[in-house]
Amino acid sequence: MTRKRSVVKGLGAYLPERVVTNSELARTVDTSDEWIVERTGIHQRHVAADGEFTSDLAIRASDKALADAGVSPSEVDLIVLATSTPDDTFPATATKVQAGLGITKGAAFDIQAVCSGFVYAVAVADNFIKAGQADTALVVGAETFSRILDWQDRSTCVLFGDGAGAFVLRADEARNGDASRGIMSTHLHSDGRHRDCLFVDGGPSSTQTVGHLRMSGKEVFRHAVVNLAAAVGEALDANGLNADDVDWLVPHQANRRIMASTARKLGFSEEKLVVTIDRHANTSAASIPLALADAVDDGRVQEDNLVLIEAMGGGFTWGSAMIRW
Numbered sequence: 001m002t003r004k005r006s007v008v009k010g011l012g013a014y015l016p017e018r019v020v021t022n023s024e025l026a027r028t029v030d031t032s033d034e035w036i037v038e039r040t041g042i043h044q045r046h047v048a049a050d051g052e053f054t055s056d057l058a059i060r061a062s063d064k065a066l067a068d069a070g071v072s073p074s075e076v077d078l079i080v081l082a083t084s085t086p087d088d089t090f091p092a093t094a095t096k097v098q099a100g101l102g103i104t105k106g107a108a109f110d111i112q113a114v115c116s117g118f119v120y121a122v123a124v125a126d127n128f129i130k131a132g133q134a135d136t137a138l139v140v141g142a143e144t145f146s147r148i149l150d151w152q153d154r155s156t157c158v159l160f161g162d163g164a165g166a167f168v169l170r171a172d173e174a175r176n177g178d179a180s181r182g183i184m185s186t187h188l189h190s191d192g193r194h195r196d197c198l199f200v201d202g203g204p205s206s207t208q209t210v211g212h213l214r215m216s217g218k219e220v221f222r223h224a225v226v227n228l229a230a231a232v233g234e235a236l237d238a239n240g241l242n243a244d245d246v247d248w249l250v251p252h253q254a255n256r257r258i259m260a261s262t263a264r265k266l267g268f269s270e271e272k273l274v275v276t277i278d279r280h281a282n283t284s285a286a287s288i289p290l291a292l293a294d295a296v297d298d299g300r301v302q303e304d305n306l307v308l309i310e311a312m313g314g315g316f317t318w319g320s321a322m323i324r325w
C-alpha cells in the first residue's frame with residue numbers, strides 16, 4: 001500500500017530591511033559587541049519597520065516559498081503559521097496571510113509554541129497531509145519579537161530579531177519505503193512547569209496588555225542542552241539512523257554555544273551544523289526556515305540530503321523533525 005508523505009516543495013525566507021548591530025545597541029544599553037558575540041554568536045539582528053507587521057513578513061516569505069515550489073496560491077488548502085507575536089489578539093495572523101495571498105479555501109490558523117513553533121507547525125501540517133485532510137500546506141514561522149522586548153533589559157534585548165520563513169509541503173506517495181523524500185518523523189514535547197523561566201509578562205486575559213519578554217537565560221540554557229539532545233536522539237532512533245547518516249543539523253538559532261554543545265554531545269561534526277544566528281539573532285519560530293534557506297541558497301543542502309531540525313522554547317516546548325530533502 002502506498003502511504004502519503006509530506007514533501008518540502010518550496011522554501012522562502014524574509015528579513016526586514018533594517019539591520020541593528022551590536023555596537024548600535026551598546027549605545028543605548030550597558031553591553032558590548034564583544035560580550036554579545038562571545039556569549040551568543042550574534043553580530044546583528046533585523047528589525048521590522050514601523051507599520052510592518054508579522055503578517056507582512058510572513059506574506060513575503062510565503063510568496064517566495066510558493067514561487068520556489070512553482071505552486072499557485074489557489075492550490076494551498078492549509079496554512080499553519082507559528083508565531084508568538086501575532087498582529088492582533090485575534091483573528092489569527094494566518095488568516096491575514098491567507099487573505100494577503102488571495103487564498104479563499106482551506107483552513108488557516110496560528111499555533112503558539114514560541115521558539116519551537118516551526119517544528120510544531122511542520123508536525124501539525126505533516127499530520128494533516130498524512131491523514132488526507134490537506135494536500136498543499138503553507139507552513140510559516142514569522143515573528144516581530146522587537147515588539148515584545150524590553151529595550152532597557154540588556155539580558156534579553158540583545159538576543160532577538162524579526163524575520164519569517166516558510167515551507168510549501170505537499171502530499172506525495174511514499175516510494176521506496178524510508179528512502180523517499182519528505183518528512184520522515186516528528187517528535188514534540190512540552191513541560192509547562194517551566195513557564196517562569198521564559199515568558200511574556202502580559203496577555204489579553206491576565207493583564208490586558210501585550211507585555212515584555214522575561215527570561216532566566218542560564219536556566220533555559222541548562223534545559224535546552226538536555227532537551228535538544230533528547231529530541232535529536234529520538235529522531236535518530238525513530239529512523240534507525242546515527243549522527244553520521246545526517247547531512248545537516250539545522251537547530252533553532254538561540255545561542256551558538258547551545259547549538260555547538262548539542263551537536264558535540266551527539267557526535268555531529270561542526271561542519272554539519274547550519275548556523276545563521278550571527279546575522280539574524282534569535283527569530284523564534286522563524287529561525288529554522290531562515291537558517292535552512294541560507295543553506296539551500298548557497299548549495300549546501302541538496303536534494304536527497306537528510307536534514308534534522310530541532311528547537312526548544314518557552315513553555316518549555318521542544319521537538320525535532322527528520323526530513324529527506
Ligand code: UT7
Nearest residue numbers: 030031032035039115154155158217218220221254255313
Ligand atoms: O530561544 C528560546 C530559548 N532561549 C535560549 O535558549 C537562551 C538561553 N540562554 C542563553 O543563551 C544565555 O544564558 C544568555 C546568552 C542569555 C546569557 O549568557 P550567560 O553566559 O548565561 O550569562 P549570564 O546570564 O550568566 O550573565 C553573565 C553576566 C552577568 O553579570 P554578573 O552577574 O556575572 O556580573 C550579567 O549581568 O553577564 C551580564 N550580562 C551582560 N553583560 C553585557 C547579561 N547580559 C549582558 C549583556 N551585556 N547584554
